[in-house]
Amino acid sequence: MRILGGGPEAGILGPGFLGGRDTAAVEDMDRPDCDPDRLRRTYEQFGLVNRVVAGWHRLYRTRVRPQLTSSGEAALLDVGCGGGDLAVMIARWAARDRIPLHVTGIDPDARAYRFAARRKPVPGVKFRQASSGDLLAEGRQYDVVISNHVLHHLTAPELQSFLDDSAGLARRLALHNDLRRSAAAYALFSAGALPLTGSYIRGDGLTSIRRSYTVTELAAVVPAGWTVEPHAPFHCLLSYRRHDTYGQGRA
Structure with missing residues (x-):
């Protein structure tokens, strides 16, 4: 792995609150008995939150689009797509740029899949209730594989499997964007x-x-083989570029 960004990390935290990952904390929306109305509103609000804080429009322009424009009809996979807002945004950006793109959003959570599947249909976008491992077992591949705010949900073994799946599914690029822990991020998001x-x-x-x-x-x-770098505002960006010899012979 490589770290980009140079110099000592500015986000290093001391002991105490936010001094280390709180892996025992559970998000309320992940609980099987969470309130369905609040969960629905959460999925509805994800689009606004992701547009404001996740920086995907810049990532699309600088990282994703260059992998699509020379490949004719391209395919992108959004793993852990939640309510589907990012899959829809990327499809619309590609359409605006006249790039033929098929976007597949997958999520193993039936509640997320049901919300995404009920969206107004967008040309080139489809949703499945599935995991990255399911698609890898089917022999699927995509020009670009992405995820948004997924990594922090995973246990250590799950993270390794997830990244192995991503490398196997990506013909060109895997790009995972996740939150970066800091006191400033916590305070600003809270407000x-x-x-x-x-x-x-x-x-x-x-x-x-x-x-x-x-x-x-x-x-x-x-x-x-993976590269980690800071991505503003308050995100870690994890990327993998397939080597020419990786997975040769696969369909």
């Missing part, structure tokens, strides 16, 4: 999410920050 009432966004967002990695922590646990 900024106050208007998002009636959902799990604020409480679960703060829990997610407590569970998330710093760049140095993430770099220490990912396999060789």
Whole structure:
């Protein structure tokens, strides 16, 4: 693995609150008995939150689009797509750029899949209730594989399997964007999410920050071949570019 960004990490935290990952914390929306109305509103609000804090439009322009424009009809996989807002946004950006793109959003959670599947249909976008391992077992491949705010949910063995799946599924690029733990991120999100009432966004967002990695922590646990770098605002970006010899002979 490589770390990009140079110099000592600015986000290193001391002991105590936010000094280490709180892997025992559980997001309320992940509980099987969570309130369905609040869960629905959470999925509805994800699109706004992701547009404001996740920085995907820049990632699309600088990382994703260059992998699509020279490949004719391309395919992108969004793993852990939740309510499907990112899959829809990327499909619309590609359509605006006149790039033929098929986007598949997958999530193993039946509740997320049902919400995404009920969205107004968008040309080139489809959703499945599935895991990355399911698609790998089917022999699927995509030009680009992405995820948003997934990594901090995974246990150590799950993270390794997830990244192995991603490398196997990606013909060109795997790109995973996740929260980066810091006191500033926690304080700003706590204040900024106050208007998002009636959902799990604020409480679960703060829990997610407590569970998330710093760049140095993430770099220490990912396999060789992956690159970790800071991505503003308050995100870690994990990327993998397929070598020409990786997976030769696969359909």
